[in-house]
Amino acid sequence: MIRPALLASLALGAVALAAPAHADTLREALAEAYRTNPTLQASRAQLRATDENVPIEKADGRPNVTGQAAVTEFIKQNSTSFFAPDRALTAGVDLGVPLYSGGAVKNSIRAAEERVQAGRADLRGTESAIFSQVVAAYMDVLRSEALVGLSANQVEVLTVNLEATSDRFEIGDLTRTDVAQSQSRLALARGDLRSAQAGLIQARETYIQLVGSAPGQLEPPPPLPNLPNDPRMAVTVALESNPDLIAVRERAQAAGFDIKVAGSSRLPRISAFAGYDYQNFLGSVPGGPADPNDPTSPIIASSQTATASSAGISLTIPLFQGGRPAALERQAQARASAALDQVIAAERDVIAQVRASFASYSAALAIIDSSREAVAAAELSLEGVRAENSIGNRTVLDVLNAEQELLFARVDLVTARRNAYVAGFSLLAAMGLAEARDLGIEGGALYDPLVNFDRVSGKWNDWSRDPEPEARGTRTIDIPPADAEVRDTYGPVLESDGN
Secondary structure, eight states: OOGGGTTGGGGOSOOOSSOOSSOOSHHHHHHHHHHHOHHHHHHHHHHHHHHTHHHHHHHTTSOEEEEEEEEEEOSSOOTTOSOOOSEEEEEEEEEEEEEEOTTHHHHHHHHHHHHHHHHHHHHHHHHHHHHHHHHHHHHHHHHHHHHHHHHHHHHHHHHHHHHHHHHHHHTTSSOHHHHHHHHHHHHHHHHHHHHHHHHHHHHHHHHHHHHSSOOOSOOOOOOOOOOOSSHHHHHHHHHHHOHHHHHHHHHHHHHHHHHHHHHGGGSOEEEEEEEEEEEEOTTOSOOEESSTTOTTSOEEOOOOEEEEEEEEEEEEOOOOOTTHHHHHHHHHHHHHHHHHHHHHHHHHHHHHHHHHHHHHHHHHHHHHHHHHHHHHHHHHHHHHHHHHHHTTSSOHHHHHHHHHHHHHHHHHHHHHHHHHHHHHHHHHHHTTOOSHHHHTOOTTOOOOHHHHHHHHTTOOOTTOOOOOOOOOSOOOTTSOOOOOOOOSOSHHHHHOOOO
């Protein structure tokens, strides 16, 4: 009931295939990463490689045809041979058709198909992880821009304070200590601004790394819809939809088929065969008398070619293999047992991850409410302290402390909003609901793993091959280094927490 409407606001509008110069909205950033991220492209290629295991296993149950040819020059003949050609051309064609293999082929195909399903789940997990990183990078850029804006504003405020303090010192209203305190706070604020600018550059470079383009003037993110109301609901959905858990379950199913494959090595094998052989002595067989009993009979040419054909059914019954089949079966059983425990371990990880993400998201929302109150109170406090300072009831240090408290409160609010959005998206990802199919990416961009599987699973041609490999992700070497310029104020970030 959650999936159809999940992230609907991110999917508004069709996403065109052509990448924009800048991904200025979150849905554009996600769509561009979906198209160009090399990690995601590599995972798709790895899944295509896994798809090939199915036709590889199917080939063991299909007919096989082999041909051979040889040209032989007999340098010295056997002294007891009555048939002594000088040379011979031999050629033959053999056909083999497996009829029964003890279930090895059938179960190998089933195991390969289960591992393909696991590979598809792995691809979903990679998509989810990339999207979570993109969301975090997007929010980090917004947060860093807001922090640079707040730090720059603080520098401006403290610069004005220092000028006012210096003027009052000149007329004897304040002491040199008051001036020194203002100078110290301004110097610290300038250092904080430099740190915030460095953090912004780092955030933008991480964004470039994940998305493949430089961030423009990013818009505030849309709300995250359909977040669960309690952790039990989130865990229920995650146990059905988490891609990592699905992948482990599919591999456990494949391990069960591996046991049957191992046990089949003690069963009989039945196959049909047919062959055709051709010999040509290339005119090297000498002629002979028409009547071997009459030496005076005329010499006639001997036949220079010979052919033969055969067909039949073969039965191979293993009688004793030194304990190898039993060892293989026990080995497969042990691996299957390990796979089953890995399912439980993955389930535990998913449960813990979902519950922790839900707790982080709930805590971030509570911190947002507290930070709002702190900002409102700090603004009121600063206004009162400035008024009291103007009539001499408060010192300059009191004003500086009030300004710093307001700055800290605003920073906490910006950070809490970022953390809440990232935690909410991480919760959706842990539930298995933050992948490409959930984001509604359209316009031909959605990758369908079934297309390649259907293309290769039934192929019989030994000479069928794909084009030469090439990288499909985009490089970032030509993107200019990120700067610390703030293209907008911190207002939009403070106005939206994404819940």
